[in-house]
Amino acid sequence: MAGDERSLLDLEAVTVDQLDLKKLGHPALDEVNEIGGQRVRVGAITKKVRGFQGTLVFASLDKVKEISRTPPGRYSAILVRFKDEVNKEAALEKLRAILPECSVFSRAELSRLTRNYYFSQTGIGSSFGFSTAMAVLIGVVIITLTMYTSVLGRVRDFAVMRAIGGRRVDIAVVVISQALIIAGIGVFAGFLMLSTFLRVTSSSSIPSYLPVYVPVILAAGTIIISLLGSLIALRVALKTEPAAVFR
């Protein structure tokens, strides 16, 4: 952060994020500008405090009401922070009772509702879902083709293995191991690209965030895709007859 965080208490000061500077015309620290006909001063420049959508400018509540010309006593949203010793559920219930015409949400509820809104009410959900479905489909098809080609090229080897005493389960172990090796390479390559992407974009205008559980889901998904992709190949391999070695 550049500047002084105490500047947020200054009635004239606003805080902007460095990722939005270009959009705001590159205002310098302490530079005086105008928003909505109101005089403001850039009191601080934050790092990576960017809104999901649009450009956010932070200011004191009174300054925001002045800029947005909100009538006295009217608010769009109020953020309430409870003290540690407060029972949050009980407090939320009380707020709901006091403000029956308002929507009162906990942080988790608001987060879930926001995500649901963007996924179900905007194009993001369908676009992201379609892209993901296509990626999964392409992954399955590519792995299916790779595994199928590999197994076709190894039919003779599987017949030899069967002839010298291999059971169908032994053949299945070979094919599934191959699928898991492909999945392992895929996970490694994917994580390498992902970490590179996260590192490169960390200071760009595309801030990215990866919750810790996502890599686990990605790895599990990759393994499942690989196993799905190997099903046809597995079927071909298991149908290999040991008598084929004598033909």
Next chain:
Amino acid sequence: MATIVLEKIARDFYDGRQMRRVLYPTDLDLKPGELTIVSGPSGSGKTTLISIMGLVLKPSEGRLFLEGKEVTRLSDEKAARIRLEKYGFVFQQAMLIEGLTVMQNVLLSYAIQGGRVSAEQRRKAMEILRALGLEEAAGMQPQLLSGGMKQRASIARALVKDPAILLCDEPTSSLDAENGQVVMNILKRIAVEEKRIVVVVSHDARVFPFADRLIKMENGKISSDTREFYSETSETRESRT
């Protein structure tokens, strides 16, 4: 001591239009200590015969006995277990698995059902490779070997578990005369000195002098056999028991 007895073994195949009999009811017995060569023109049924003997193909009719026990209609799993324990196979092509070294190919039958290969098994595999003149090739990839070396490696693979029965399908067909002689000498020694059942399917007349017993097949039937069917049949076995 391993013996193989075939009683009225026959095999039909569906050729896409009709059932076709490729092996007519055949009686045959095989005993250790002799090299049996099964010969005949292409399509005479010799490969079908060896496939049934090797438990890789089930007969349509008849009964097959191994060491006195009927093994005609075993499950895939049981047949695989018996193949692993009692059989060794040498194929027309060496059929070594590329990507594995010669040693790994030889050790394959130890590892095939998930077993761990012990140092003793490695030592034994190396001994066999040495006996077959392949000591230097143990760490090599199969594609770097000559045809004769590959076939000797496949013999090593077949022998590593001391199988009582060694079945060889045209083992010299892809070899030149000199390498063919080497391979046949090895097979002869294995049969006679190590007292194993060794059956070689071949239409190459050059290998006939190695035979202790020569069986000729034509049109799915045995047309000549240098030794008569002498073994006990199921009737005699039942009467004995």
